Amino acid sequence: MSDSKEILTLAIEIGKTLLENGGEIYRVEDTLKRILSAFEIKNYNIYVLSNVIFASADEESQNACCMIRQVPLNEIHLGKIAAINQLSRELCAHKYELSEAWEQLKQCRKIPAYPPFIQSLSCGIGCASFCLIFGGNLLDAFCVLFLGVCLQYFRLNQKKKNASKFMVNIIGSAFLTSASLLFFQFNQYFPQTILHQDMIVTGGIMPLVPGIALTTSIRDLFNGDFLSGAIHLLDALLTAVSIAVGVGCIIIIYRYFSGGVSLL
Numbered sequence: 001m002s003d004s005k006e007i008l009t010l011a012i013e014i015g016k017t018l019l020e021n022g023g024e025i026y027r028v029e030d031t032l033k034r035i036l037s038a039f040e041i042k043n044y045n046i047y048v049l050s051n052v053i054f055a056s057a058d059e060e061s062q063n064a065c066c067m068i069r070q071v072p073l074n075e076i077h078l079g080k081i082a083a084i085n086q087l088s089r090e091l092c093a094h095k096y097e098l099s100e101a102w103e104q105l106k107q108c109r110k111i112p113a114y115p116p117f118i119q120s121l122s123c124g125i126g127c128a129s130f131c132l133i134f135g136g137n138l139l140d141a142f143c144v145l146f147l148g149v150c151l152q153y154f155r156l157n158q159k160k161k162n163a164s165k166f167m168v169n170i171i172g173s174a175f176l177t178s179a180s181l182l183f184f185q186f187n188q189y190f191p192q193t194i195l196h197q198d199m200i201v202t203g204g205i206m207p208l209v210p211g212i213a214l215t216t217s218i219r220d221l222f223n224g225d226f227l228s229g230a231i232h233l234l235d236a237l238l239t240a241v242s243i244a245v246g247v248g249c250i251i252i253i254y255r256y257f258s259g260g261v262s263l264l
Contacts, residue, residue: 022076131203173246
């Protein structure tokens with residue numbers, strides 16, 4: 001393997017790690033360009049989309065090479081992004097040889113996610129906080145805390161099985177709506193307490209809402225990355241539709257059998 005090909009391979013693998021963990025398009029492109037320039041690679045071209053990287057180097061020499069990497073849309077891992085950013089700075093400062101850089105990249109990729117218990121508890125606390133922000137009471141927040149923990153455990157379990165994200169969103173939102181209606185029906189036996197079924201659903205579905213995908217698509221569109229922006233926008237819209245289908249189907253079924261949904 002020539003030096004230019006190995007350097008390009010290292011750069012594109014760094015870019016892939018950034019992109020698959022939530023890195024922004026223009027930052028991935030800038031990182032690749034800086035690394036190639038630091039290693040004195042000339043006549044290179046970098047083109048990054050939301051789910052693929054195209055790169056070429058030394059196009060006018062005998063060592064010309066071109067590479068493509070497919071990058072699946074994945075969960076965001078800010079720890080890996082921070083580590084890769086630091087690695088790219090050190091590479092540009094010529095602190096590592098190629099062999100050392102590959103070893104550092106492997107270490108960055110091995111950074112683990114938080115344990116499932118921490119992720120689930122954090123999800124539950126986040127759902128409860130959103131419920132309070134949107135006007136729910138403490139009893140609503142307590143119910144959402146429990147549902148948020150269950151929802152995150154379900155999402156993590158389905159992620160291990162490589163289940164479709166959209167099916168997970170449909171089932172997850174349907175579960176939240178069903179549980180909120182169950183809590184509401186049970187609450188009718190205790191008139192001294194008040195549960196708001198709509199607030200429970202609103203707070204519970206927040207982890208499913210594609211806020212990052214939507215803001216990323218808008219940023220890409222404003223930066224002129226129209227194809228990447230369209231990909232993220234389509235992902236956000238399909239995710240929103242999945243959530244609406246899950247919530248809407250349960251409410252329609254409930255309305256059909258009970259005559260209506262009381263949102264108190």
